[in-house]
Amino acid sequence: xxxxxxxxxxxxxxxxxDDLSFAVPPGQVTGFLGPNGAGKSTTMRLILGLDxxxxxxxxxxxxxxxxxxxxxxxxxxxxxxxxxxxxxxxYNHLWSLALxxxxxxxxxxxxxxxxxxxSVARKRAGGFSLGMAQRLGIAAALLGDPxxxxxxxxxxxxxxxxxxxxxxxLKSLAAEGRTVFVxxxxxSEMSLTADRLIIIGRGRLITxxxxxxxxxxxxxxxxxxxxxxxxSLAALLTARGAAxxxxxxxxxxxxxxxxxxxxELARANRFTLQELSEQQASLEDRYMELTRDSADYRTAEDAxxxxxx
Amino acid sequence: MEAITVPQRSxxxxxxxxxxxxSEFCKFRSxxxxxxxxxxxxxxxxxxxxLLGIFLPGALSARQQAALDSTRVSLGGLHLSQVAIGxxxxxxxxxxxxxxxxxxxxAAVPQRRLMLAGKTIVFAAxxxxxxxxxxxxxxxxxxxxxxGTLRTSLSDPGVLRAVTGAGLYLAVLGLLGLxxxxxxxxxxGTVATLFGLLFVPQILIQLLPQSWQDxxxxxxxxxxxxxxxxxxxxxxTLQPWTGFGVFCxxxxxxxxxxxxxxxxRDA
Numbered sequence: 001x002x003x004x005x006x007x008x009x010x011x012x013x014x015x016x017x018d019d020l021s022f023a024v025p026p027g028q029v030t031g032f033l034g035p036n037g038a039g040k041s042t043t044m045r046l047i048l049g050l051d052x053x054x055x056x057x058x059x060x061x062x063x064x065x066x067x068x069x070x071x072x073x074x075x076x077x078x079x080x081x082x083x084x085x086x087x088x089x090x091y092n093h094l095w096s097l098a099l100x101x102x103x104x105x106x107x108x109x110x111x112x113x114x115x116x117x118x119s120v121a122r123k124r125a126g127g128f129s130l131g132m133a134q135r136l137g138i139a140a141a142l143l144g145d146p147x148x149x150x151x152x153x154x155x156x157x158x159x160x161x162x163x164x165x166x167x168x169x170l171k172s173l174a175a176e177g178r179t180v181f182v183x184x185x186x187x188s189e190m191s192l193t194a195d196r197l198i199i200i201g202r203g204r205l206i207t208x209x210x211x212x213x214x215x216x217x218x219x220x221x222x223x224x225x226x227x228x229x230x231x232s233l234a235a236l237l238t239a240r241g242a243a244x245x246x247x248x249x250x251x252x253x254x255x256x257x258x259x260x261x262x263x264e265l266a267r268a269n270r271f272t273l274q275e276l277s278e279q280q281a282s283l284e285d286r287y288m289e290l291t292r293d294s295a296d297y298r299t300a301e302d303a304x305x306x307x308x309x
Numbered sequence: 310m311e312a313i314t315v316p317q318r319s320x321x322x323x324x325x326x327x328x329x330x331x332s333e334f335c336k337f338r339s340x341x342x343x344x345x346x347x348x349x350x351x352x353x354x355x356x357x358x359x360l361l362g363i364f365l366p367g368a369l370s371a372r373q374q375a376a377l378d379s380t381r382v383s384l385g386g387l388h389l390s391q392v393a394i395g396x397x398x399x400x401x402x403x404x405x406x407x408x409x410x411x412x413x414x415x416a417a418v419p420q421r422r423l424m425l426a427g428k429t430i431v432f433a434a435x436x437x438x439x440x441x442x443x444x445x446x447x448x449x450x451x452x453x454x455x456x457g458t459l460r461t462s463l464s465d466p467g468v469l470r471a472v473t474g475a476g477l478y479l480a481v482l483g484l485l486g487l488x489x490x491x492x493x494x495x496x497x498g499t500v501a502t503l504f505g506l507l508f509v510p511q512i513l514i515q516l517l518p519q520s521w522q523d524x525x526x527x528x529x530x531x532x533x534x535x536x537x538x539x540x541x542x543x544x545x546t547l548q549p550w551t552g553f554g555v556f557c558x559x560x561x562x563x564x565x566x567x568x569x570x571x572x573x574r575d576a
Contacts, residue, residue, distance in 0.1 A: 045575075045576075048412075048415070048416050048419075049419050050412060050415055050416075050576040051575040066420070068319075069319050069320055069325050069420070070320055070328075071416065071418075072417055077416050079412050079416075080409055082408070083409045083411075083413040084409070085336075085340060085405075085408045085410045086408060087340040087342065088336070088340055092335060092336075092339035095335055096332050096333075096335040096336045097332070097414075097417045099328060099331045099332035100328050100331075100332035100417045100418050101328065102320060102324075102328050
């Protein structure tokens with residue numbers, strides 16, 4: 001369980017995190033989403049006590065992270081890809097961390113095998129690929145078999161096999177009852193992994209919700225209809241209070257009416273339907289919609305498109 | 310699905326500090342730069358002593374030889390090995406920041422001052438043991454080669470103190486580097502500051518009036534530190550242990566500042 005209350009952090013004139021409150025419950029994968037520069041990494045650093053918040057507080061399992069004497073048993077973290085000395089072997093890296101929390105040598109071997117680095121454990125970690133470095137970081141996070149896991153962009157730089165591995169690992173860790181908090185700027189990735197979402201933009205909370213609710217709340221859900229009598233159908237639907245948008249000569253987008261409604265109406269009026277389907281906005285669309293205003297770095301085209309609206 | 314209970318696995322303050330020490334020792338011994346720097350310290354000290362032992366007698370007249378502080382000369386390798394041990398002291402802390410390891414380190418030991426204390430103790434012990442070994446090895450190597458007035462004995466006044474003092478000087482120099490590293494955090498910046506602090510004041514003071522030189526000179530780091538590995542007291546310098554005390558003070562100020570800052574800054 002991670003609980004943040006009114007967290008705030010600024011670096012010079014830049015506000016990184018602003019009055020951010022959220023809770024990350026156990027037993028689920030919680031996705032932490034936001035555009036680049038939204039304050040995800042800063043929040044992760046605040047949770048671990050690497051940076052001190054200007055305002056508010058954050059606790060891990062009820063206490064500030066820095067209050068724990070053997071914190072590896074409380075939470076494991078994968079922050080940036082490379083948080084190790086390249087001259088040290090993977091084994092010695094993990095062993096030195098394990099020693100600080102009184103973790104047994106056998107556990108070091110165990111996590112190395114778990115992440116698939118058993119065969120290169122004695123090699124200098126500086127020669128590792130990005131994917132191997134990520135695996136080493138995950139091994140370090142798992143050392144204390146902690147009930148809370150924090151992972152900052154864990155799929156960055158991984159090949160498809162690695163991405164699948166992380167996805168499966170995160171889900172199984174959550175299924176064991178752990179708190180799994182994963183940041184990403186990729187909604188598509190989170191839609192496959194996360195149960196819950198915490199979305200931030202410009203350091204502020206945009207929403208915290210379940211993936212299911214998030215989708216349902218989207219304004220992008222509509223019924224797609226294709227019919228040669230599109231004009232007449234549109235008139236009838238509008239008369240019944242639905243909002244209809246024409247898309248091409250025979251295509252309609254209908255909101256405010258279900259597929260059943262449209263089908264019934266068409267049958268009663270002996271219209272031909274060539275297509276009738278419910279369209280759900282993808283997480284990606286919904287996410288873009290929410291974060292559009294808070295993205296820090298937009299292309300000039302985005303800004304122009306917005307200005308011309 | 311049952312929630313995992315939080316492991317109440319904690320440790321007493323003392324046993325936790327022992328864990329931190331073991332962790333820091335593991336980090337210290339598991340990078341190559343440590344081995345290289347410590348080996349270089351021993352090798353430089355012995356090699357310079359041997360070279361001086363071979364070539365000095367032929368190069369100097371009997372009178373010159375008699376006038377020489379030959380114990381200090383035999384320890385001359387420390388002028389090279391201080392670079393190795395100084396850089397090692399710096400890297401012990403700055404490599405954490407340059408590699409990103411500091412994030413893993415502080416996630417494992419959020420008690421930053423405890424972590425820095427562990428590092429300092431591990432480095433101090435290794436540096437002191439190596440430097441004292443290197444100094445005695447240099448001294449005995451030199452003595453084994455030279456004859457006549459160049460020879461001294463550990464039982465002569467000040468000789469044992471000077472040979473031990475050379476080891477102490479090197480270890481404290483490394484600690485000064487570690488302290489500066491904790492303040493500055495950049496490897497190159499700290500190395501430049503450390504050796505700048507040692508050598509630049511020695512040059513700048515030449516620009517000052519003589520009376521100023523006489524007043525300030527003895528307290529400059531290099532000049533104060535050098536007294537402890539000299540047998541013969543030079544005019545205008547501090548007494549050996551006083552000078553060494555001043556040198557320790559520089560290291561102490563750097564370390565105390567480093568300890569103060571490490572918990573107050575973002576990592």
